[in-house]
Amino acid sequence: MSNIDDELTHPGPAETTAGADGHVPASSVRLPFGRNPRHFGIDPSDPWPADVPMDQDDTHWRFENDPKGAKRAERRIAACWTVTLLASIAVCVVYVTGANNQLAGLCYGLAFGGLGVGMILWARDLLPGHEVTASRGHHEVSSEGYRVAVAESFSRGTDAIARRPFVFKILAPAAGLLGLGTLFGPVASLGPRPHTDLYKTKWGKGTRAVDQDGNPIKPTDLPVNGILTVFPEGYMDDALSPTLLINVGDSDFKVQPQRAGWNLQGPYGNIVAFSKICTHAACPASLYNVQRHQLICPCHQSTFDVLDDCRPVFGPAPRSLAQLQISTNSDGYIISVSDYTRAGGGPVGPGFWNRG
Ligand code: FES
Numbered sequence: 521m522s523n524i525d526d527e528l529t530h531p532g533p534a535e536t537t538a539g540a541d542g543h544v545p546a547s548s549v550r551l552p553f554g555r556n557p558r559h560f561g562i563d564p565s566d567p568w569p570a571d572v573p574m575d576q577d578d579t580h581w582r583f584e585n586d587p588k589g590a591k592r593a594e595r596r597i598a599a600c601w602t603v604t605l606l607a608s609i610a611v612c613v614v615y616v617t618g619a620n621n622q623l624a625g626l627c628y629g630l631a632f633g634g635l636g637v638g639m640i641l642w643a644r645d646l647l648p649g650h651e652v653t654a655s656r657g658h659h660e661v662s663s664e665g666y667r668v669a670v671a672e673s674f675s676r677g678t679d680a681i682a683r684r685p686f687v688f689k690i691l692a693p694a695a696g697l698l699g700l701g702t703l704f705g706p707v708a709s710l711g712p713r714p715h716t717d718l719y720k721t722k723w724g725k726g727t728r729a730v731d732q733d734g735n736p737i738k739p740t741d742l743p744v745n746g747i748l749t750v751f752p753e754g755y756m757d758d759a760l761s762p763t764l765l766i767n768v769g770d771s772d773f774k775v776q777p778q779r780a781g782w783n784l785q786g787p788y789g790n791i792v793a794f795s796k797i798c799t800h801a802a803c804p805a806s807l808y809n810v811q812r813h814q815l816i817c818p819c820h821q822s823t824f825d826v827l828d829d830c831r832p833v834f835g836p837a838p839r840s841l842a843q844l845q846i847s848t849n850s851d852g853y854i855i856s857v858s859d860y861t862r863a864g865g866g867p868v869g870p871g872f873w874n875r876g
Contacts, residue, residue: 582645593645598690600638605694607631611701615708624705631698638691646684719867722755723844723856729765729793732756736853737765744769744789747808749796752856760868762796762804763844764815765854766826771813774828778863782845784854793844794830795860795868798822800837802869815841829865842866 583590607630614624681688728736729750742748748765755761767789775783784791794815798805803819808826814833815824822835830841842865845857860866 581648590646593641594684594687597638597641597646597687600634600641601687601690601694603634604631604638604698605690607634608694608697608701612697612704615701615705627701631694631701635694635698638687642687646687718760718869721761721859721868722752722758723761723763723859724752725856725858726849727856728753728849729763729846729854729856730756736851738852739784739786739788739791739848739854742767742788742791745810749804749806750793750854760797764794764796764806765791765846766794766808767791768813768826771827773826776829776843779843779845782843782857782864784846784848791846791854792826793846793856794824794826795842795844795866797841797869798837799832799839799841799870800835805837805841838871840865842868 583593607627610627611624611631614620614627730736730753731748731750734753734756736753737748737750742765744767746767750763750765752758752761768791769789771790773783773790773792783793796804796806798817798819800817800820800822803817805815805817805822805824807816807818808814809816813826815826815830816822817824817835817837820836822837823833824830824837824841825833830843832838832840842860844860844864846854847857849855860868
């Protein structure tokens, strides 16, 4: 600590005086601008490290003696960060008004470009101009002297920041808005809130089941062991509604107590209706193993036992496929009695946040 204040006050270029052993003591190094070797993390009693240039000065900056030049530099930096500020506002506006990806990308480019160029100009023109390096030396733990020197150096760095409050008045809102836009963008990209949409399909009371050509279906259209994908009439494109009609014939279909009468039984067989949407990741579970009465999802091989509530017996699906209550109308066509309900294991498809 006693050498901390050993300022070398000789102006001019660095001068050295080698000792008898050829080493150059740091204390004999004379640096420009009267800097102390400690300012570079070098103990004055240590030899000057060979890998540290002697002409370093971590206080000098480009426009130190040119206030007008510094002012111009400040304005250039402020202009760059103003571009960042405006582009960040534009990012938020673009997302609010519909998230045009190309426009958002352009705004992000301008925002980050302005920020980067401003940083480069700031570092070049208003911060100390030398890159300061220091040898790691042979010390495992830095001495207090080194630590004080680093703290001093850091403090000089913050001085350079404090003397330019104007650019920071621009930088702070620019960076804040850019951060806000960057946060807001992905959130806005999630799209509209689904509200209760995930709980509903287009099935309802008396909705006719139609095939992919829009033809209504009668129970007699489905032979024993037959399987058919049906849709609510008029809603062939609804992603949550595809439903499988399966005629399990006289196989031992286990009727859940709360679902008595949900299937169609007659001379044609025993027709049950289950959602086609896999409860794992919503692929269509459409491969039917007739011998085992199992539905298989081709995506990750979840396997559902049709005779037992379409319970998953293999694979990652966490729960049964939802069952739809069906009946026939006065014309003999298959209709749904209601939408999928909790009693039938609905809503259809994979679980989501507020559902167990
Ligand atoms: S989506 Fe069906 S098993 Fe993964």
